[in-house]
Amino acid sequence: MKQSDTYRENSDNCRRLADDALDEPQRKRYLRMAEAWLALAEEQDWLDGESSASVEKQPSTN
Template sequence: MKQSDIFRDNADNCLQLAERAEGQPAHKRYSRMADAWTALAHEQDWLDGEIPPIAGRFPHQRDA
């Protein structure tokens, strides 16, 4: 199993916990954790060369 798949599983677990959370603070906390795990999975896919880097992420400096 790829590392990014493990991260996505963690995100799914957090979403399940968010659905069962009692109270808004816990729900928000688990939702933010799911977002963080998803971001880590995306980053790991990039590190593994499965997705290309985002083009134009850094502006080009122009000569004056």
């Protein structure tokens, strides 16, 4: 399993925990953690030389 896949699983786990949160501060904390794990996954993909689906190609100006 790729490292970025592990990070995405962690993000998914945090989202599930957010769904079961007992209060709003706890829910927001888990959602911030989920976003951080996802950002790490995308950065790891970039470091591994894989293109990210969230990055759009810019049109050529030439």
